[in-house]
Amino acid sequence: MINYEKFYSDRVKPMKGSAIREMFKRMADPSIISLAGGNPASELFPGAELAEIANDILTKNPAGALQYGTTDGLPAMKECARKRAEKVGAVNDDDQILIMTGANQGIDLFAKALINKGDKIIVESPSFIGSLNAFRTYECELVGVKVESDGMDVCKLEEALKNNDNVKMIYTIPTFQNPTGTTMSLEKRKKVIELANKYDVLVLEDNPYGDLRFSGEDLPTLKSLDTEGRVIYAGSFSKILSPGMRLGYIIGAPAILEKIEILKQVNDVHTPVLNQMMCVEFMNKYDIDEYIEKNRRLYGEKCNAMLDAIDKYFPKGKVNYTVPQGGIFMWCECPELNDISPLVDKALEKKVAIVPGSNFAIDIKAPSNMFRLNFSSATIDNIVEGIKRLGEALNEVLD
């Protein structure tokens, strides 16, 4: 066999797939309680409704559902995305909308449209591994700004903007952030926009969890505070309808979205048409907000169950954790540990999976004493049992 190493582009040479695959394998093993993934609760999926809708579409309009579509998305699907975005002020009359095969595609291709080798992206530290890894494939430099309990440290953000050339954008998940579960305060939201204007950079606002608030008050999106057309907004149907259908969207200035549309054209041509039609019909026939409300309530219950179990089973005073007001994640820190790996391994022995914090770090090789917990996916019983086992693992590791 030939040696393939010489053929690889510089961007993929350092990449190893094993960590991600490992995580998925853990989730696939049915005997393990996974608090590791980012799956929404599947028990509420509107299977019966979508079964009828799919049947209907394919019976009445097979050519429409099965033939090629246009790259930007079905007009009716773009309207659905617009309706969701209007609720959070994330679209204005001048904006363009593109339907993406999941919001991640929008994030990937937006970076592709912006980043030359050596350009910089300011990101929250920690942040979503999928976005960070997408950015890394364009050989950019990631500049991390620490996430506090009320979002990005905006003083450090200004420092980063002042001290770095070639910053193209700030990437943020302001609401129920992945992985920390924290939400950026209104003051900080305003400050981020102010700084983007002052230092002339773009902002990518990633908001897959914004609809999933179960306590506290909604805050305006960064997009709604933007008066200069600097914010590109990425929305998703993954957490409010179905992740497996891969439906997301991006909204922003037409000039930029035209570039992204070309990149999407050569990437996957268009988002699957049947999936778009099913989403449109679901939103036409049913009240999606009612469905979201059910999810919200469930996630609130699951989050509380997790917090109660943590209180009961984690060693007292040994673990700091965030208390989210929505979304699907919380974030834990073990100040007495330097490296969380022994805990992750110990937990896995006890058949519970968590994600070590290093996965979400800018420097993935640095040891982390943090880990992420997901509370949307497992049942309440499994959440309690999983936290109990994790508490045992913590006691053993911290002993």
Next chain:
Amino acid sequence: MINYEKFYSDRVKPMKGSAIREMFKRMADPSIISLAGGNPASELFPGAELAEIANDILTKNPAGALQYGTTDGLPAMKECARKRAEKVGAVNDDDQILIMTGANQGIDLFAKALINKGDKIIVESPSFIGSLNAFRTYECELVGVKVESDGMDVCKLEEALKNNDNVKMIYTIPTFQNPTGTTMSLEKRKKVIELANKYDVLVLEDNPYGDLRFSGEDLPTLKSLDTEGRVIYAGSFSKILSPGMRLGYIIGAPAILEKIEILKQVNDVHTPVLNQMMCVEFMNKYDIDEYIEKNRRLYGEKCNAMLDAIDKYFPKGKVNYTVPQGGIFMWCECPELNDISPLVDKALEKKVAIVPGSNFAIDIKAPSNMFRLNFSSATIDNIVEGIKRLGEALNEVLD
């Protein structure tokens, strides 16, 4: 509004989306007979079968169909891809398979895994615009090798390999090529593999039309002739089941596919699960080869109708054209013209759309006296009427 120009990456700065959008607009206008696109015949889509299948899957296994999936694809879907590939010798025991959201994604991400700025890809000239544009987004140099009636000019291919450094791969659509409709001879297939071995480059074999032969004998795929693991094979369900479902796959050496899997993970996470399950069930419940056979017969009839109409309506001796043995395209040359644009405009006045050859050229700005015709999409009546109008346009332009 701010000026976005400074934010764009070098790769997207020269890109204009208008040509592609214009083409799609033409296809969308129902009063125009489109011989321009690459749509398969929608009249044969198995809508009723897929309606029942979708209904069934979403009723019995909503969590499976609607939850996140794994990046590499469902095991059962990978088996479907393997079965298709086995028929043409395009998979061996050591190979890995990845399910892609359309084969185009595989082509895009394969290039992403290989190409540094300034690297070279040898492509057929002319070739498929979607692949060429995908390659261009990685700032490579495209080296064109003329397509003859029996495929790539292999003498020129060797010259190109000898005279160019940093060639990473040869990209070819050996069977019923897009846009020319030509098929590479067995001798040339062997020669391409021999040259890839000799000059130590990889080969990307794109085979979306291989199943659609309506005359002549099948030829072995390049992948089946490869003994060194140099060929990556891209297959598609777009032309044998449904393009709107966006289901394709790539097959090849695990080392390379591992890199592509990581790039897919950050691109769209995974191919929509319902779509994969529907394809699996269709192949389980029905004989897909029987369905393909129906398409083949129809395409043969449509191709013959187009050839007969050309014979009847095109000005004698003024247009050279290929006679395909399968696939969905034929290719026309007007030796007396320098530039096909006036014909394209004249045809559009007469409400028939064709694609000018420049779209498929390495140098898209050079004038072309060629155009592509599609015979799979329009009805036979519309093919005849379209060619009649195109004949009138030709008479007027050549007058």
